Amino acid sequence: MLNTVESSRGEKVRGCAVTYRAGVGDMFGTCPASCELNPSTSGADKINRKYESAVLNSVPRGGVAWIYSHFKPSLWSKKTRKPKKNQTIFNFSADNIKQALRWVGKVPVVMAVNPEFWKAQKSNKKAFIGKNKVLAVRCPNELNKKLSCRDCGAGVPLCARPDRSYIVLFTGHGNQKSLVGKKSKGGCYAAGGNVALHWRRLSKNKNLENDSAVLRSFARSLAPRSYLRHHIAGDIGG
Numbered sequence: 001m002l003n004t005v006e007s008s009r010g011e012k013v014r015g016c017a018v019t020y021r022a023g024v025g026d027m028f029g030t031c032p033a034s035c036e037l038n039p040s041t042s043g044a045d046k047i048n049r050k051y052e053s054a055v056l057n058s059v060p061r062g063g064v065a066w067i068y069s070h071f072k073p074s075l076w077s078k079k080t081r082k083p084k085k086n087q088t089i090f091n092f093s094a095d096n097i098k099q100a101l102r103w104v105g106k107v108p109v110v111m112a113v114n115p116e117f118w119k120a121q122k123s124n125k126k127a128f129i130g131k132n133k134v135l136a137v138r139c140p141n142e143l144n145k146k147l148s149c150r151d152c153g154a155g156v157p158l159c160a161r162p163d164r165s166y167i168v169l170f171t172g173h174g175n176q177k178s179l180v181g182k183k184s185k186g187g188c189y190a191a192g193g194n195v196a197l198h199w200r201r202l203s204k205n206k207n208l209e210n211d212s213a214v215l216r217s218f219a220r221s222l223a224p225r226s227y228l229r230h231h232i233a234g235d236i237g238g
Contacts, residue, residue: 055088
């Protein structure tokens with residue numbers, strides 16, 4: 001189940017095209033069941049290959065597109081791990097520091113951190129993680145709410161850069177933020193608030209169109225040089 005928005009009014013993604021994806025009857029149905037942020041007991045156990053390909057190739061003309069996936073990169077297709085010019089950049093959303101360090105430098109990596117994380121750092125803008133002190137950069141929007149994804153990176157958002165050697169950090173937010181980085185499952189920002197309302201409503205939609213076809217058509221319809229953030233909520237499973 002796919003919902004498309006041509007121009008978001010959300011603070012971080014304002015002016016960007018965005019999508020939401022849910023399973024039929026289950027808003028977590030496209031997300032990996034193994035995701036530590038997933039508070040439910042449901043989810044997908046494999047990637048939908050046709051949809052993965054559709055995401056990879058759904059980019060506005062002359063624009064940029066990116067996505068965050070909690071499926072491990074070892075499960076992605078080779079084409080997804082090594083995108084060509086004018087293809088969507090897949091970011092691995094790591095569950096923990098160990099996973100982030102395992103994949104940084106191989107694919108773009110992001111990670112959610114508990115709000116308490118920054119209290120232990122010398123800077124509120126960046127951190128150095130692991131024995132090798134790998135650079136981790138905080139999402140610029142968290143430091144300046146006037147900055148959206150369109151303003152990030154002077155034309156190419158950090159999350160739309162395929163060859164970066166640093167991790168992008170997002171501080172947990174929403175009503176489950178205290179669970180981020182804890183042993184108990186949960187912490188997904190999309191599990192509560194307005195995002196959850198839209199996401200849950202989408203899962204109950206009875207208009208069963210083909211997600212891949214809908215996405216490809218949507219990307220072609222966007223104005224040239226648009227920014228497309230795949231999946232405010234949802235993933236490539238199902």
